[in-house]
Amino acid sequence: MSFILDKVSHRYSQGTAYEITALDNVNLKINDGEFIGIIGHTGSGKSTLVQHLNGLLKATEGAIYYNGQDIYDKDYDLRDLRTQVGMVFQYPEHQLFEETVFADVCFGPKNQGLPEKDCTLRAFEALRSVGLPEKYYYASPFELSGGQKRRAAIAGVLAMKPAVLILDEPTAGLDPKGRDEILDLIAETHAHYGNTVILVSHSMEDVAKYVDRIIVMNQGSVMLDGAPRDVFHHYKELEEIGLAAPQVTYLMHEMREAGMDVSTEPTTVDEAKDAILRMLGRK
Amino acid sequence: MLRDITLGQYYPADSVIHKLDPRTKLFGTLLFIISVFSFDGLLGFGVITLFMFGIIYLSKVPLSFMVRGLRAIVILLLIAGALNLFLTPGQPLITLWKIVITKEGVRNASLMTVRMIYLIMGTSVMTLTTTPNQLTDGLEKSLRPLSKIHVPVHEIAMMMSIALRFIPILIEETDKIMKAQMARGADFESGGLIKKAKNMVPLLVPLFVSAFRRANDLALAMEARCYVGGDGRTKMKPLVYEKRDVGAYAVVIVYFVIVVLVKSLL
Numbered sequence: 001m002s003f004i005l006d007k008v009s010h011r012y013s014q015g016t017a018y019e020i021t022a023l024d025n026v027n028l029k030i031n032d033g034e035f036i037g038i039i040g041h042t043g044s045g046k047s048t049l050v051q052h053l054n055g056l057l058k059a060t061e062g063a064i065y066y067n068g069q070d071i072y073d074k075d076y077d078l079r080d081l082r083t084q085v086g087m088v089f090q091y092p093e094h095q096l097f098e099e100t101v102f103a104d105v106c107f108g109p110k111n112q113g114l115p116e117k118d119c120t121l122r123a124f125e126a127l128r129s130v131g132l133p134e135k136y137y138y139a140s141p142f143e144l145s146g147g148q149k150r151r152a153a154i155a156g157v158l159a160m161k162p163a164v165l166i167l168d169e170p171t172a173g174l175d176p177k178g179r180d181e182i183l184d185l186i187a188e189t190h191a192h193y194g195n196t197v198i199l200v201s202h203s204m205e206d207v208a209k210y211v212d213r214i215i216v217m218n219q220g221s222v223m224l225d226g227a228p229r230d231v232f233h234h235y236k237e238l239e240e241i242g243l244a245a246p247q248v249t250y251l252m253h254e255m256r257e258a259g260m261d262v263s264t265e266p267t268t269v270d271e272a273k274d275a276i277l278r279m280l281g282r283k
Numbered sequence: 284m285l286r287d288i289t290l291g292q293y294y295p296a297d298s299v300i301h302k303l304d305p306r307t308k309l310f311g312t313l314l315f316i317i318s319v320f321s322f323d324g325l326l327g328f329g330v331i332t333l334f335m336f337g338i339i340y341l342s343k344v345p346l347s348f349m350v351r352g353l354r355a356i357v358i359l360l361l362i363a364g365a366l367n368l369f370l371t372p373g374q375p376l377i378t379l380w381k382i383v384i385t386k387e388g389v390r391n392a393s394l395m396t397v398r399m400i401y402l403i404m405g406t407s408v409m410t411l412t413t414t415p416n417q418l419t420d421g422l423e424k425s426l427r428p429l430s431k432i433h434v435p436v437h438e439i440a441m442m443m444s445i446a447l448r449f450i451p452i453l454i455e456e457t458d459k460i461m462k463a464q465m466a467r468g469a470d471f472e473s474g475g476l477i478k479k480a481k482n483m484v485p486l487l488v489p490l491f492v493s494a495f496r497r498a499n500d501l502a503l504a505m506e507a508r509c510y511v512g513g514d515g516r517t518k519m520k521p522l523v524y525e526k527r528d529v530g531a532y533a534v535v536i537v538y539f540v541i542v543v544l545v546k547s548l549l
């Protein structure tokens with residue numbers, strides 16, 4: 001049990017003409033070691049929701065518990081929470097500021113109070129794992145390309161080894177190869193350390209491929225919550241709110257309607273391949 | 284967080300005041316400010332109070348928004364009021380030990396306070412009912428004659444509207460970067476002055492970088508659209524006076540004459 005959200009609502013600019021209800025009575029339970037995907041239409045409150053989990057935004061109503069402690073308690077140390085709950089923002093490259101990439105990656109671990117030597121080790125490890133070529137380690141972060149900056153920024157959060165890793169659309173604007181590399185890396189660290197990972201994404205394919213549980217947000221509330229195959233089973237409802245199921249789900253449904261005896265459950269290409277081979281009697 | 288700051292912000296509503304030409308509102312505000320600084324006596328006070336609250340009522344902006352602007356100057360008001368109250372020489376009214384409050388002091392202090400409050404509220408009516416873009420448009424057109432004597436009116440107006448447009452963007456950006464660094468354990472609150480200043484580096488560097496990037500992008504975008512300055516440039520929404528503007532000018536001028544009459548008659 002890592003997070004419990006109890007009737008959480010959030011209103012921006014409360015008490016002005018521009019008041020917006022971005023979260024409306026959200027109840028959630030997030031367990032240790034889960035790999036969760038959050039999907040939803042633009043403006044459905046995904047970023048707002050995840051920013052509550054490390055106390056960057058305070059709920060206007062409701063309570064949030066992390067490991068059984070109320071994070072809005074007066075004595076609760078929010079900085080400590082933030083060192084345990086790492087967060088990669090949308091366009092994280094905008095947070096780079098140090099003179100060298102390496103120093104920038106060290107910023108997080110240093111704030112955690114780790115000794116110099118550990119910071120260095122962690123920075124190396126994180127930079128190597130995001131696949132940034134070594135020649136850039138001591139370059140200025142502002143000389144890197146967009147994708148390289150993104151990797152450096154993600155390394156800056158990974159170096160903190162957070163128990164809960166939140167990524168808000170980490171792959172927006174990357175090419176397909178870069179996208180797969182980064183998501184594979186996240187899945188690898190999840191498999192290796194068993195940390196909780198929350199991935200906000202617009203891509204149904206990505207979500208279906210990596211996560212064990214999907215939360216669908218719509219207009220500030222949780223609309224669906226479950227395993228990918230269960231959620232994508234409601235593909236008609238998803239379409240109504242401007243989302244879609246992965247392409248293969250449609251393929252499987254159409255094959256089924258055309259009279260072929262296949263399961264409609266697959267959500268990834270590999271699962272679909274297995275299902276079709278099974279139908280053809282080759283497996 | 285930072286977004287909650289109101290910087291003379293526009294309050295959208297459907298009212299006569301909102302629809303007035305910005306030039307009318309600029310002129311009205313100017314006359315109102317002059318009247319606020321020239322009235323004295325209770326009758327004059329009554330006239331400007333009636334006028335101001337009438338306009339606020341017409342604007343459909345809740346009174347609480349007008350008052351919000353006053354919060355920033357409460358301290359200033361208190362200090363200026365106290366200085367006027369205790370330090371104006373004249374006929375003693377109350378004497379407490381060494382502190383003397385004079386009749387003139389009470390008068391000056393209340394006059395000063397009322398003037399400051401009305402000044403802020405009067406200008407808030409304008410900024411709350413006019414978008415920054417309309418405002419600069421209005422200024423540009425009102426000051427157009429100055430370009431005859433080589434004042435770069437169009438360029439100044441353009442710079443103003445760009446600056447105004449960038450304020451909310453930079454505030455939003457600051458908010459975002461601050462959050463990103465806080466998520467990496469940065470601390471913007473504790474520590475002494477020097478430590479605090481040092482802690483600002485992770486905020487200021489990305490902020491400057493992004494400000495320059497945006498400025499660069501904007502310059503490029505303007506050049507790509509063949510922007511060459513004010514000459515021969517037309518407006519998408521040219522400012523034209525309508526009937527209600529004529530009425531508004533009349534009302535404002537009548538109001539001003541009344542204030543002047545009240546002052547000179549008493």
Ligand SMILES: Nc1ncnc2c1ncn2[C@@H]1O[C@H](COP(=O)(O)OP(=O)(O)OP(=O)(O)O)[C@@H](O)[C@H]1O
Binds near residue numbers: 021041286
């Ligand atoms: N700082 C803010 N101030 C005011 N309103 C905001 C702010 N941030 C977001 N909102 C509003 O809150 C709502 C939810 O925004 P949020 O950023 O959580 O959406 P999202 O699901 O992350 O969208 P996207 O997929 O585009 O990133 C939107 O209507 C948005 O306009």
Ligand SMILES: [Mg+2]
Binds near residue numbers: 046047048
């Ligand atoms: Mg978002």
